[in-house]
Amino acid sequence: MDISLEKVDDYWRGRFQAMASPCECLIACEDKSQAEALVNIAYSEAKRIEQKFSRYRTDNIIYQINNSKSSSVSVDDETADLLDFSAQCYQLSEHLFDVTSGVLREVWQFDGSDHIPDKNAVSAVLERVGWSKLSWQRPNLKMQPGMEIDLGGIGKEYAVDQAAKLMRQSAPDIHVLVNFGGDLVSTGPRLNGASWGVGVDDPSRTGQGTVGGIQLRKAAFATSGDARRFLIKDGKRYSHILNPLTGWPVENAPRSVSVIANTCIEAGMLATFALLQGAGARKFLEEQEVVFWIVE
Amino acid sequence: MKKLKTIFFVVVILSFINGCSTMKDVSNTVKDSLFNYEKVKPWQRGELAKEDMQLVDDGMMTYADDHIYFSKEAATGGKGVGGGGCGCN
């Protein structure tokens, strides 16, 4: 198994790669075998969710859904829960969050180049975007031809919450911090009573430095931003956050938004919703009365 | 670490047994040193001439001490001035 485990201060740190992201679990315990067992639980859960919801695979429910050619697909409970959640997010965000917007990647490749797609091409793809265009009656999902469901926007946060839940069930007295690709949750403080120091990635030096840190005891923390995925043309920066109503990148969004919430999925959604507001991100978060962090 | 303290006290005791050992010696020493003033003539400087009687009789040890305590304590100097600084404080 490709899990590395090492002791740092008074906790164990397990690292692995999953869902195309670096993942790490911090276990507040002394015993190595306990830490190992918990990290394995997280690893297994991350891998399971990756396998089940990745759009790169051909053997899972997502593939089935995206290749259903407009016929109805009956989904399991877990998938149904996620689709219900997606529906709620669609409503709450006033249609700005839409799990059917993944097909826009056919015309938008955010590789730092200046290849801006043609307006007509975008409009054409936009025909196949829109949650309201599909039919979701639990447990049956029926989509229009060419539509796709992409749970990439919620998969990681969901996996974080799930992994933490399973670890807690296995060892209720051991607090952990689960971080999958930068979205994280902690279930309690460290052994020495201290909180977990969480740094916020500095978008201008992404992966190299932090812009600050917060102390997390028992909360979730998620960051959304355009770190490495953007386009630049004629001096204008195009964020990879696409507005599913227009098919074009959200304008004047902050470089990065971080939010604290009770669960990772909540934190992640709030951060994403904020970014989708573009220039209105700060106002949006203030209205939500959550603790947040914006890097312009 | 505790062992050194014990060694220290053992050495002290042995030395005292060997050399002087009584409270009388202590009071003699106090008297002889601080309360006995004389105008010493040049030919009486035999003892004072010995290397052991220099105020800094072993420069190496003094140097090492100065650096150790300089880097661990807020107070410095007293014995002299100058000398190579070090970044340890």
Add this chain to the structure above:
Amino acid sequence: MKSIQKKLALASCTLLAHGVPSSVSAEEGEDWALDASLLHYAEDERITVNKFIGTLNTNVSESDKVKVDLVFDTMSGSTPSGALEGAGSIATISTPSGAGGFSSSTGSTAVANFEDTRLGVSLDWEHTKKRVHRINYGTSISVEKDFTSFGLNTNYAQDTSSRIVTYSAGVAVTFDSVRRSSGGTPEPLAEYGQGRTLGEGARVTVDTIFGVTRVLNRRTLGQINVSTGFNDGYLTDPYKLISRTRLIDINNPSLGFDETATYYENRPSSRQRSSVYTSMAHTTRHDNVLHMSYRYYWDDWDVVSNTLDFRLKFRYESGFFIEPHFRLYNQTAANFYLFSIDQAIYGVSGFPEYASADYRLDEFDATTYGVNFGKNFPGKGKLRIRLEQIEWNYANSLFDTNNALVVQVSYKVLFE
């Protein structure tokens, strides 16, 4: 009786002891003395220092002596940074997807790791006029990765006609440049890992000393020095940190505190220091040599300290000697020393003007127990071995005790 002259000259030299050994050969006929020493200093699970010191003394002429010192030391290990254990350090990093990379988990900021080597050279020239006046000119340079120092010093000493008393005065000026080994100095009181990196820290130190050495009786030499000096410039330690803390539960202080942030420290840019130092060398009735000294120190950072040092040397016919050594030290805390920046006093974002959690500015006492021993080879040289243990007890710092073992082996060779 030429050697007596040299002896008193040596006694004066101690007033001028530029922190470097002045082991001028006191034996007749020997014009050269080479002293080499290896020192090993090891703290319990912390810093280890290994030093090599070499000193060469030579009589260039009847009235001139030159001394050259070379010091090479390596330091490694860890030392308390002033920040508190655990929190405040970054355990993980929240990034947007695609940002890639793992967090650069720094682990605890409470202890900082060190590795450095230092090279120091100093030169001293002593010129004697009419056997009564002595002038010393000295210079020293010290270089290490994060510190450079250049100093000049001069000292003047004069004996009274009876040679009973020697008056001396000296002054030394040192220029230091301080920086982190990663470059520059941190913005004072900026958050750890953030803030600007400022340029090198420069500072100047001026020290003056006035002393009187007196022969009290044929077996006792006494000395009193009054020193004063100041430091000006960058006096902060660029590596040291201080944490902000708040009680986990105001109603339940026993739960302890939480570290909410970590900052770089900040010290005033000037310091005025003074001390009074007395010392004595006395040969006892049993022919043992007693060395005692006491120093009272105070400065405008409100540090006040007492140092008492005591050595008793037992000498034997064979040239063998054994010398127990005992040192007692205590100091008060500097007025800007803080264990942490308490949120109850400073709030979430307030600061005192100066703040340092450096344990060396804390209130503490230190006790040294040691034994020196060795063998004197008259006319040829001298072997000395030293074993010491130092114990510290801190009033406030995070780590409330520290221990160090010192082992030093020195050998002096006289020739020509």
